[in-house]
Amino acid sequence: MSSRNRKVAKYRRPININIGVIIFFVLFLYIGINVVLYLGKDHLAIYEVVSKTIADDNTCQGVILREEEVVNSTQAGYVNYYIKNGEKVAKNSVVYSLDENGNTDETLADTNGSIKLTAKDIKNIRSDISNFKNNYTSSNYNAVYDFKYDLENAILDYLNNTNMENIENLESSKSSTAFDVVKSKKSGIVSYYSDGMENLTEDDVSLDTFNTDSYNKVMLRTNELIEKDSPVYKLVTNEKWKLILNITKEQYEKLQDKNSVKLTFQKDDLTVTAPVTVYQKGEGYFAKLEFNSYMLRYIEDRFVTVELLLNSASGLKIPISSITEKTFYKAPRSYFTNGGDSNEVGVVKETYTEKGEKTFTFIPTEIYYQDDDFGYVDTSVLSAGDVISNVDTQETYTISETDKLEGVYNVNKGYCVFRRIEKVYENQEYCIVKSNTTFGLSEFDHIVLDASLAVEQSIIY
Incomplete structure (x- = not known):
């Protein structure tokens, strides 16, 4: 047989199935399907149960009414104060002195030497600054001015306490035309701010009272020369005070049958219960609360924000x-x-x-x-x-x-x-x-x- 007549058959390789590849493909497909299903379905969000107290939002603004009067200077001059802000004074107690030529500060400094703050004084100032920093919010920028006012009052209190020790010696050697010591004609609590609302009564309160856009709080303490009959300090003569709240119609209806109400002052989280009466005046609804204590806590405030605890409960919050x-x-x-x-x-x-x-x-x-x-x-x-x-x-x-x-x-x-x-x-x-x-x-x-x-x-x- 010649070579030309030979038939050559091609060799076909057998199909080799790679089990590993198949398993990998199946796993990949399974994972892909589960990922798609996972992304396409709603997921459960989990909440941790905690013990809480919740209440309806019953915040409202109130205006404080006190028995108070502004005391004016008897003559022109420079004022030196000797009573702390918020301190009680008896009748005929020395409150301040008037110096016509402005030399009293130097004289007092000479008689006492340099004035130094104690470690306790410095600690208290640092504490006030820290509390302000921790509680400050940009939405309540007016608190900056209140803090500045309170800090100035505190420093003046520390400095003038030392002068009080030498006021009697200075008074005995003073010239009657250059220096005058002024005493309180009544007993009461001294405050060093005025806002023009000292004579506000319950009958005067209306919806317009709570428009605070034009409200102006003035610090009475000053190192500048004052004129005769200028306001020098304010004296609160009774620790009983009233709080008139501007409330909503819904709050009015809830309070109608109540003789007292529990509330929290947002300024310092003080929670108290006070007798309450509600009334309507014009288009406004108001609640009158009366207090026999806590006046010193809010002696620097005219307006306060409170939360009426009408509906509240404690337990697990969900x-x-x-x-x-x-x-x-x-x-x-x-x-x-x-x-x-x-x-x-x-x-x-x-x-x-x-x-x-x-x-x-x-x-x-x-x-x-x-x-x-x-x-x-x-x-x-x-x-x-x-x-x-x-x-x-x-x-x-x-x-x-x-x-x-x-x-x-x-x-x-x-x-x-x-x-x-x-x-x-x-x-x-x-x-x-x-x-x-x-x-x-x-x-x-x-x-x-x-x-x-x-x-x-x-x-x-």
């Missing part, structure tokens, strides 16, 4: 969006028993075999809530028509009646579990519920923020 309802079967309390070989609570279910023989099966179940007559059982444990038996009396009860309970989904264990709640108070956003109730919530539990997205017993992690 969002309204977390609350849902769940249906339960009701079973008589006397039908619940403990398992024969365990401490589990449950019911004895009565069934029949194919031969018609009666059997009893213990069904463990949690009691989500119980009243005087019934315990509430999850619908996944029993069904309508199931017959349960009382092991003591041999009586039977057919499951049929249902009821709903309010609750939330607890996710402490990584899956959704219903927990019943007992509301104490609620507003539009949050609710206060009782803590440590049976099958309820405790502080620091984690619950689903939006109950509509939760599926009971579904794993969330």
Whole structure:
């Protein structure tokens, strides 16, 4: 056979299947599908339960009325003060001195030597600065001026305290035409600001009173020369005071039947209860509160912001969006028993075999809530028509009646579990519920923020 007649057949390589590549591709496809599904579904947000007190927003502004009078100078001159701001003085006590030529400060400094602040004085000033820094907000810029005023008053108090020790010696050697010591004609509390509203009465208060755009608070302490009959200080002659609140119609209606009200001053978080009367004047609604104490805390204030604690409660704070309802079967309390070989609570279910023989099966179940007559059982444990038996009396009860309970989904264990709640108070956003109730919530539990997205017993992690 010649070589030309030979037929040459091509060699075909066998198909080699790479198992590793196939497994990798399947895993990649599986992961990709799960990522797409994860990104496309709504995710559960978790909320941590905390103990809080919440209340309706009942803030309002008030104007302070006091028995006070501004004392004017008897002559022109330079003033030196010897009483601290907010300090009580008796009748005929030295309050300030007037110096016609302005040499009194030098004379006092010469008689006493250099004036130094004590370590306590410096500590108090630093504390005031720190408190202002921590509580300052740009929305309340006017507080800067109040702080400046308070700080100036404090420093002047420290400096003038030393001068008081030498005022008697200086008075005995003074020239009657150049230097005059002025004493208080009444007892009271000294204040060093004026705002022109010292004579404001309850009858004068109207809606226009609370328009503070033109309100002007003036510091009376000064190192400048003052004219005769210029205001020098203010004297508050009675510690009883009134607070007139500008309230809304809703607040007015809530207060109408009350003889007293609990409120918190926002300035220093002081919470007090005071007698209250409400009235309407023109288009405005007002509440009058009377106090016998705390006047010194607000002696530098004319207007204050307070919160009326009309509706408030303490307990566990949860969002309204977390609350849902769940249906339960009701079973008589006397039908619940403990398992024969365990401490589990449950019911004895009565069934029949194919031969018609009666059997009893213990069904463990949690009691989500119980009243005087019934315990509430999850619908996944029993069904309508199931017959349960009382092991003591041999009586039977057919499951049929249902009821709903309010609750939330607890996710402490990584899956959704219903927990019943007992509301104490609620507003539009949050609710206060009782803590440590049976099958309820405790502080620091984690619950689903939006109950509509939760599926009971579904794993969330």
